[in-house]
Amino acid sequence: MDLFVQLLLNGLVAGSLYALVAVGFALIFAATRHFHIAHAAVFAAGGYFAYFLTDFLPVGPAVAAAVLLSVVLGVALVTLLYRPLERRGGAGFVLFLVSLGALIVIDNVFTVGLGAQPARLAAGSWFTTTVAIGEWSLIAGQVALIVVAFLLFGGLVTLLAKTRMGKLVQAFSANPEFVEIVGRKPQVVLVVVYALGSLLAAVAGVYVAADTGMQPGLGETFFIVSVMAVIIGGIGSITGSFVAAMLLGLLQNVLLLVMGAEWTLAAIFVLFLVLITVSPEGLAKINFRRVKASA
């Protein structure tokens, strides 16, 4: 039981990390239908920028500036790359390939600029301070990650539901032309969507840099699991993506009770394949009554 609870806590940490990347991607995809794989580069940028900036700034301002720069990067990708291409008729797979190209270029620019070593952000000794939770424990950095993930998710849901801009984003997702009908510029909505999505990914990247160091290719690893969460949660559902990401993190850790770590991700992929076979639109659309009846 002790071990089970500790694994649950560790799963919550992993789930929070996946959730930040997944919710950001879900928001962008739902609103724009761009398969923005360069989201992985924005995630990495959060970590790399924070690492670089600590040479010039104290860690707090460096982290804030890193998140801001990553948001600028995400917005630059849509305004300088995707939008001009869309205006020339580029869509779907073309945009994906361009996004993939951007990811590779950005990854390599960071690698060249960084040199050989992984970028480990010196967050301070508080980050690794052990926080006892009953008989169990996490480090302070992990607790901060969980709190920040829930706060950002709550803030995003509130923003989308309660503010005029949030409602415009939802309207844009359903019908992009509607935004123009009500006298707003679609570009503004796009910028807001990419900025919010990038902010979430950048926060996750900063955490990884502080915890174990950012490395080339790490963004892609987190991105793949996060896309899985977006599909499981029901494409287009922000809440579904968040819940699915948390479940993936928990499952990945709790499965260690019955199998080795090399099998947990494979087991999750198998479950994922079963799920999208049964319900291609994710967990939210499963008709459990029908599944039960046919069984």
Add this chain to the structure above:
Amino acid sequence: MRVQTGNRLVVTVAAATAAVVVSGCGTSSSGSGGGGGAAAGGADGEGYACGADEVTIGGLWAQSGPQAAYGEWFAAGTEMAVEDINDAGGIGGETQLRLQVEDTRALPEPAVVAFQGMVSDGIQYVLSSFSSQTLALAPIAANEEVVLINGGAQSDALGEQGPFLFNTIPLLRNESVALAEKLREDGVGSAAIIYTSDDGGEAARENFEEAFTEQGGQITGVESAEFGGTDFRSQLTKLRATDPEVLVLGAFGQDSDNIISQVREIGWDVPLANTSWVAIPAVLANPAAEGLRLTTIPFEPGEDFQQEYEQKYGEAPESAFIGNYYDGVMIFAEAFEQVCESGAETVSGAALADAMREIGTFDSVYGSELTFEEGTASRPIELAVIEGGAVQPAE
């Protein structure tokens, strides 16, 4: 919160993304001593030309990513040897040596692509490292009859890869046995193992488990971890529950550094042990690594080498990996010269491999001689401990 969209695109593209990412799209390459040419200097389809102005050898190791710390040592040893040969007038006083290096990130896929490129350029001699990468290259090297030199990987399987792979580093079994014996001698009765799921990590687990139980020790738990992963805390939590007297790490590079940090972060004060590959700068600088017991391959080069190295790199040559790659280049020069002196007009990979077996024993920068026993160098192994941020001899 729900917004409308189709999902066919996202599923298709997700699959494509996974395929592209898994295939290793993020590799990069760089050259040393000039850009990569269409053909290796002085080479044609049958090998290098004797008397050529310049010949090219290859280097395949991590220049980026979690194992890049090793790549820096491999590059330093190799570059210094190339420079020493060229400064002395070249091989046989006439042939300059050129090094072409590509970044593999210690992964097999980019290594295979880079190796095939080198083979098609006519390169007959390639220095490699990392078990998974070198094991992937060995059958291609045998098929193409190109000599592969490994100075950094230690999986025992590397000792059985045919006549074209030579290891200038002892394989892992010897180190694991020495570590197990030392722990038992120190009265350690039980151990848990965490290892990464690459060939090196697998070999470390298998060897230590076998050696430690043969010595009468008990293995309380074994957990695998993703090679190049970031979070090992759950596996460590599981192993802590088995209450071992020591935790053995079958992991190297950034993985070992992260595991060591995370052992202490979860509040576990278990003694740690690993083999010589753990002693990278990041681990030595990690306060959590204090007291870690390890095996070492003593590397004590001559005064001249030490001075030259310090002048060039601003630090002492403390890692045996530097010597392994320096030796790898010097062996090439000696074998090349022998083939040409025998009257041959060209030097193929097969001729180089034959010459290496014929010569058998080479001078080593270690200050001793290097003899290949069935393709693998034999070197002494000692026990040590990390104290004060440095590797100190064990009592």
